[in-house]
Amino acid sequence: MNTLWTVIAVLLGVAALLGTIRLLLGPSILDRALSVDALLAFAVTGLGAYAAFNRDPTVLPTLLVLSLLGFVGSVSVAKFVARRTQEDDDDEQIVLPVVENTVEGEGKKS
Numbered sequence: 001m002n003t004l005w006t007v008i009a010v011l012l013g014v015a016a017l018l019g020t021i022r023l024l025l026g027p028s029i030l031d032r033a034l035s036v037d038a039l040l041a042f043a044v045t046g047l048g049a050y051a052a053f054n055r056d057p058t059v060l061p062t063l064l065v066l067s068l069l070g071f072v073g074s075v076s077v078a079k080f081v082a083r084r085t086q087e088d089d090d091d092e093q094i095v096l097p098v099v100e101n102t103v104e105g106e107g108k109k110s
Contacts, residue, residue, distance in 0.1 A: 030081060
């Protein structure tokens, strides 16, 4: 059982390290938001493994709060990016000149 716990801890540690690197190097806000969401998922997984190995149900409220925090954070960032993208699109609208429809023989009296 200790071997399994060690393997899980090492894999989650490596995943958290890679997520932290993505958080620091991410060129866009979406990369950083995704890495924070992944770090929260790794924390939830680690706490869930701890609760399962030690048969400790007192960790469940913490798992629930972390899961809710990850969901609300992801939705907030998505709304922020969508609103910012929409404002950028509104600023870049192309205004086309209006061309009047004229017929060659219209308005001439003979």
